[in-house]
Amino acid sequence: MNWINNYVRPKINSLFSRREVPENLWTKCDECGTMLFHRELAHNLNVCTNCDHHMPIRARERLASLFDGGAFTEVPVPEPVADPLHFRDQKKYTDRLKDARRKTGERDAMLVAEGEIRRTPAIVAVQDFSFMGGSMSMYVGNAIVAAATRAVERKLPLVLFSAAGGARMQEGILGLMQMPRTTIAVQMLKEAGLPYIVVLTHPTTGGVTASYAMLGDVQIAEPNALIGFAGARVIEQTIGEKLPEGFQRAEYLLDHGMLDRVTSRIDLADELATIIRMLTGQPAPVKGDLPPPEEPTEIGPAMPPEVPEEPEAAQTK
Amino acid sequence: MTQYLEFEKPIAEIEAKAEELRALAAGEEGTDVLKEASQLDAKAADLLKSLYADLSPWRKCLVARHPQRPHCKDYIDRLFTEYTPLAGDRNFADDHAVMGGLARLDDTPVMVIGHEKGNDTKSRIERNFGMARPEGYRKAIRLMDMADRFGLPVITLVDTPGAYPGKGAEERGQSEAIARSTEKCLDLGVPLISVVIGEGGSGGAVAFATANRVAMLEHSIYSVISPEGCASILWKDAEKMREAAEALRLTAQNLRELGICDKIVKEPLGGAHRDPAAAIDAVGKALKGMLSELGDSDAKALRDGRRRKYLDLGSKGLAA
Ligand SMILES: [Zn+2]
Numbered sequence: 101m102n103w104i105n106n107y108v109r110p111k112i113n114s115l116f117s118r119r120e121v122p123e124n125l126w127t128k129c130d131e132c133g134t135m136l137f138h139r140e141l142a143h144n145l146n147v148c149t150n151c152d153h154h155m156p157i158r159a160r161e162r163l164a165s166l167f168d169g170g171a172f173t174e175v176p177v178p179e180p181v182a183d184p185l186h187f188r189d190q191k192k193y194t195d196r197l198k199d200a201r202r203k204t205g206e207r208d209a210m211l212v213a214e215g216e217i218r219r220t221p222a223i224v225a226v227q228d229f230s231f232m233g234g235s236m237s238m239y240v241g242n243a244i245v246a247a248a249t250r251a252v253e254r255k256l257p258l259v260l261f262s263a264a265g266g267a268r269m270q271e272g273i274l275g276l277m278q279m280p281r282t283t284i285a286v287q288m289l290k291e292a293g294l295p296y297i298v299v300l301t302h303p304t305t306g307g308v309t310a311s312y313a314m315l316g317d318v319q320i321a322e323p324n325a326l327i328g329f330a331g332a333r334v335i336e337q338t339i340g341e342k343l344p345e346g347f348q349r350a351e352y353l354l355d356h357g358m359l360d361r362v363t364s365r366i367d368l369a370d371e372l373a374t375i376i377r378m379l380t381g382q383p384a385p386v387k388g389d390l391p392p393p394e395e396p397t398e399i400g401p402a403m404p405p406e407v408p409e410e411p412e413a414a415q416t417k
Numbered sequence: 418m419t420q421y422l423e424f425e426k427p428i429a430e431i432e433a434k435a436e437e438l439r440a441l442a443a444g445e446e447g448t449d450v451l452k453e454a455s456q457l458d459a460k461a462a463d464l465l466k467s468l469y470a471d472l473s474p475w476r477k478c479l480v481a482r483h484p485q486r487p488h489c490k491d492y493i494d495r496l497f498t499e500y501t502p503l504a505g506d507r508n509f510a511d512d513h514a515v516m517g518g519l520a521r522l523d524d525t526p527v528m529v530i531g532h533e534k535g536n537d538t539k540s541r542i543e544r545n546f547g548m549a550r551p552e553g554y555r556k557a558i559r560l561m562d563m564a565d566r567f568g569l570p571v572i573t574l575v576d577t578p579g580a581y582p583g584k585g586a587e588e589r590g591q592s593e594a595i596a597r598s599t600e601k602c603l604d605l606g607v608p609l610i611s612v613v614i615g616e617g618g619s620g621g622a623v624a625f626a627t628a629n630r631v632a633m634l635e636h637s638i639y640s641v642i643s644p645e646g647c648a649s650i651l652w653k654d655a656e657k658m659r660e661a662a663e664a665l666r667l668t669a670q671n672l673r674e675l676g677i678c679d680k681i682v683k684e685p686l687g688g689a690h691r692d693p694a695a696a697i698d699a700v701g702k703a704l705k706g707m708l709s710e711l712g713d714s715d716a717k718a719l720r721d722g723r724r725r726k727y728l729d730l731g732s733k734g735l736a737a
Contacts, residue, residue, distance in 0.1 A: 180731055184731060185665075189660070273640060280602075307620050329595070338583060356589070375539065
């Protein structure tokens with residue numbers, strides 16, 4: 101696989117999905133109501149230029165924004181058994197999956213990539229909230245295990261962006277079992293002495309916070325991200341009182357000692373590079389946007405980013 | 418007296434009728450009335466047997482949550498000697514939803530930890546219905562860590578609707594506490610054996626049950642979410658809990674097939690609550706068996722074995 105073929109160049113236009121552009125060139129900020137020109141908003145990583153509100157950003161766009169020159173190589177994720185429980189609610193799980201795949205163009209709710217952040221090689225895993233609410237599935241578990249395995253192989257840090265409502269109900273107990281599975285992935289990094297940095301993004305709740313998303317060496321959150329175990333409505337019903345303003349928001353968690361930092365999306369790449377380079381004894385990073393690395397470090401056998409339509413059920417290791 | 422579940426009403430009716438007949442006979446031996454009463458007894462027993470031979474997943478949930486089902490404390494009282502409770506997380510509080518301490522199983526010193534739901538209004542409130550707060554998980558972490566340092570096997574008894582959804586619980590890091598407890602389970606260099614004795618509710622259960630061996634009582638359940646919760650989210654109707662219970666595959670039998678549960682412990686006819694002593698003894702026997710299976714393993718083998726078990730999960734689904 102050619103390194104060049106795996107380049108994803110962040111053309112500003114492509115930072116928005118084709119569905120939204122070009123008919124509608126303006127987006128209204130959910131928070132302050134300001135009309136924002138797409139190009140400008142995309143350039144600002146979907147952060148409102150008026151009020152700093154962090155709007156959702158797709159996983160692939162996140163990767164492109166983070167890595168130097170938008171260049172990265174995807175780390176292949178072993179395909180789990182499809183629909184292991186033969187789950188059906190009002191709709192079949194297999195149909196829900198198909199819909200989500202069509203809608204997002206992604207295989208499941210997590211992408212893993214290798215690249216350089218301010219010339220700092222790293223493995224980055226990004227959870228995609230737009231894929232079935234980012235829910236923790238066997239695929240997501242496999243992705244995190246694959247990310248940790250690759251990080252250990254290449255002695256690189258792992259940065260993980262979380263976003264999910266919890267475990268994927270349609271995978272029942274096997275969804276829940278991703279809590280121990282992903283915790284094992286974190287242990288692999290610890291044993292190898294590699295930094296594991298979690299960036300919690302809006303929203304991260306349920307079994308995801310109760311496993312890999314709370315086990316980082318450094319815990320960073322985006323401003324105003326909702327982070328918690330139980331849902332606010334359930335808590336209000338249980339305790340019979342209104343919850344305070346800002347409850348379960350990033351700044352609230354920071355105040356309660358549950359996070360190290362709350363950092364704007366705009367500053368994340370610099371901050372991640374700064375922290376990683378100190379933890380791994382490298383000289384200070386060059387900050388700001390950089391072109392892609394000239395000399396790609398040897399990239400391991402990469403799988404094509406396109407996944408086959410009906411993949412063979414693969415076993416996870 | 419046994420409390421009957423909704424689906425057991427027909428049994429209750431037959432048994433009540435038999436009682437009535439016996440009262441009518443007023444102690445006179447050999448009358449037709451008495452004969453009829455014993456026929457009714459037999460009928461009730463048959464019905465109980467046939468109902469419990471094929472419990473739907475939702476009915477299993479009801480049995481698993483039965484108020485008279487033996488709870489953690491009952492197991493500790495009957496199975497262990499020298500139980501010495503150890504309290505507190507050394508940080509904030511002692512969580513009464515989680516009990517634990519040193520004890521002997523036969524002669525072997527172990528650390529036993531479990532969720533306790535309580536068995537009457539007062540104790541249920543005190544135990545917070547078995548819903549632990551961060552302090553409960555942190556107490557468990559402390560006790561597991563101690564067991565690890567002194568080479569004691571850890572036995573966890575799982576019976577919780579889930580972690581407590583409260584304001585303080587969130588502020589004090591409910592999710593972090595659960596994550597660390599799961600991590601501690603995986604770290605242990607001593608055997609960790611877990612038995613789901615009632616409800617294995619989501620992350621609150623995972624925090625204790627990430628074990629070398631997981632046994633489940635025949636009618637216990639273990640699920641990512643309660644059937645009611647799942648129904649209200651996916652069916653937008655909490656009343657669809659029967660369908661949700663079916664779809665979630667939360668029974669011990671399903672989990673055995675998926676490799677999460679290693680052993681099913683048979684319950685007395687009509688559920689553990691109809692003969693708690695027999696149910697508890699069966700769990701005791703299973704625990705001793707699993708402990709002796711792991712007896713010779715060293716710390717690395719135990720850690721690796723646990724890892725392998727969880728990493729390999731999901732490599733096969735349920736049969737169609
Ligand atoms: Zn705004």
